[in-house]
Amino acid sequence: MTHQIFYCNGVWSPRGCWDNDLGLWRARSVVEVLEARGDILFHWADHYERLLAGCAFRLPLKKLPTEAEILARLKNLLEKSGYAQSIIHVQVTTGPSGDLKNSLGQPTLTLDVRSSHEPETVPPFHLKTVSEKRRFPQYKLGSSYGDIDLILKTYRIEEEGFNSFLYWDECNGILEGPYENVFFVSDAGELITPSFGMLPGVTRKILLALARESGIFTEVKERQIHLWQLTRMNEAFLSSTTKGVASIARINDDHKHFALGKSTLTAKLHRRFLKYRESYYKKRGA
Numbered sequence: 170m171t172h173q174i175f176y177c178n179g180v181w182s183p184r185g186c187w188d189n190d191l192g193l194w195r196a197r198s199v200v201e202v203l204e205a206r207g208d209i210l211f212h213w214a215d216h217y218e219r220l221l222a223g224c225a226f227r228l229p230l231k232k233l234p235t236e237a238e239i240l241a242r243l244k245n246l247l248e249k250s251g252y253a254q255s256i257i258h259v260q261v262t263t264g265p266s267g268d269l270k271n272s273l274g275q276p277t278l279t280l281d282v283r284s285s286h287e288p289e290t291v292p293p294f295h296l297k298t299v300s301e302k303r304r305f306p307q308y309k310l311g312s313s314y315g316d317i318d319l320i321l322k323t324y325r326i327e328e329e330g331f332n333s334f335l336y337w338d339e340c341n342g343i344l345e346g347p348y349e350n351v352f353f354v355s356d357a358g359e360l361i362t363p364s365f366g367m368l369p370g371v372t373r374k375i376l377l378a379l380a381r382e383s384g385i386f387t388e389v390k391e392r393q394i395h396l397w398q399l400t401r402m403n404e405a406f407l408s409s410t411t412k413g414v415a416s417i418a419r420i421n422d423d424h425k426h427f428a429l430g431k432s433t434l435t436a437k438l439h440r441r442f443l444k445y446r447e448s449y450y451k452k453r454g455a
Contacts, residue, residue, distance in 0.1 A: 172283075175278065177264055192262020198262040200260045201219060204285065205247055206254055206255075220259060250284070256411065261276055297329065297420075298421055302337075329422075343363060355403065372410055405435075
């Protein structure tokens with residue numbers, strides 16, 4: 170069951186008005202996805218900051234409800250749902266339009282709460298690199314996700330035995346997955362993740378901080394990774410709100426498979442992340 174509430178032109182309503190929402194017709198929206206345990210939101214401040222950054226150049230921020238209002242509505246939805254664990258989607262669109270070309274300047278905010286389960290270990294990913302990159306990757310824009318199904322079909326991802334893909338640019342190298350950031354562990358024990366051209370994920374930020382303080386890796390680097398460098402990488406994994414840490418088994422057919430298992434540095438970092446996550450909720454009463 171889904172619990173939703175909508176805000177537009179100063180009014181909160183349990184029903185949205187989609188038939189003339191320019192944001193949905195023209196793919197003009199900003200989105201955030203985060204998790205919650207009970208009514209405790211995981212790293213809300215980071216998600217909210219990124220939401221505002223994405224809205225700043227596209228939507229009139231003064232027409233949105235305050236952070237306190239949003240949090241109050243979210244808490245109400247979470248309490249009403251009774252879910253032990255939830256995934257929250259926040260979307261802001263440009264809102265109503267009289268002609269589906271020009272906005273009336275009344276952005277619509279949607280809060281969506283759905284039941285979820287504790288993150289489980291997912292099977293290792295088999296990924297294909299595609300010669301594509303997202304526009305304005307630093308913002309989580311709805312339009313960035315509209316091409317994913319088309320890319321899957323165009324590049325025959327599943328037909329060729331891959332689970333998903335990685336955006337890749339000949340100049341900048343490997344960038345990110347369609348919904349995830351990507352990390353590599355070199356043969357020398359370095360943790361490496363792309364430094365630009367990708368969405369700066371909240372889970373990515375947490376993992377980098379944990380990696381630097383843990384001593385698991387010989388060095389933690391943010392720099393670009395090119396295909397020819399994959400032969401020097403021993404492990405690889407994805408990170409996201411919904412996946413946490415997910416191992417990568419291979420990238421493309423012509424590159425070596427990556428190490429998997431409980432003894433890998435990836436697994437050690439994953440365990441540290443889960444411990445951090447539990448501590449975060451416990452300190453806040455969840």
